Amino acid sequence: MTEELLNCIIVLGERMLVAGAEVHRVEECIRRLCCAYGAVRADVYTTTSNMIVTAETAEGHFLTQTRRMAGTGTDMAKVHALNDLARRALVERPEPGELLQQLEAASNTKVYPRWLKILSYAGVAGAFTLFFGASRWQEAVISFLIGGIVGVAAQLTERFAINKALERFICSFVACMLTFTALHLGLAEAADKIIIGNIMTLIPGTGLTNALRDLFTGDVITGILRSIEAVLLALAIAAGYVTAVFLLGGGF
DSSP states (O other): OOHHHHHHHHHHHHHHHHHTOOHHHHHHHHHHHHHHTTOSEEEEEEOSSEEEEEEEOTTSOEEEEEEEOSOOOOOHHHHHHHHHHHHHHHHHOOOHHHHHHHHHHHHTOOOOOHHHHHHHHHHHHHHHHHHTTOSSHHHHHHHHHHHHHHHHHHHHHHHTTOOHHHHHHHHHHHHHHHHHHHHHTTSOSOSHHHHHHHHTTTSOHHHHHHHHHHHHTTOHHHHHHHHHHHHHHHHHHHHHHHHHHHHHTSOO
């Protein structure tokens, strides 16, 4: 077990966590890899923003490295690729240089194109508008178009590295303003179903699910932190709606 090898392992765990993997999976992955490469013991402490790994070598030396994560996202394709790499490394045990090359290849897994993400925003918004009981098919079409614009707004805020809460606020505000505009132009009879359909694309469902999973597996601190983050994002979404209503001087 060497510092270079520990660095490769902790980078692998860091990228898994940033991509949206649960803390229990990341800690178990790092622990198994350290032991597979000859460590007598590996202690891993991970939260959503910090990672500390200490490995005891067969010679009785202790190696410790720390990583600070600026934020996490959701990229299940990358999580799958990195997790698959970790499983293969447990068996093949490649050298640090080779492991780092495989790590870079897995990290550069092709993501979905922007147009498909925008289309997904639109499709989900339109579908939820129908699901929640839109009275006219025109409202679903309007929700579809607004969802596409919200998708563009989400891509722009992501490009400028805006924090998650502000991103949700902007997207919610854009969705509500466009919905109220359509209502005032007579294109829709009611705004509630359209707004609900678009807000469903912004709700932090994955974050809340990971928070509950962390709590159930004993990672209480991480679970609480992720739960608080999910609540703050929900409040940001509500704030976007309230701001749009305030600027227009009334509800729908």
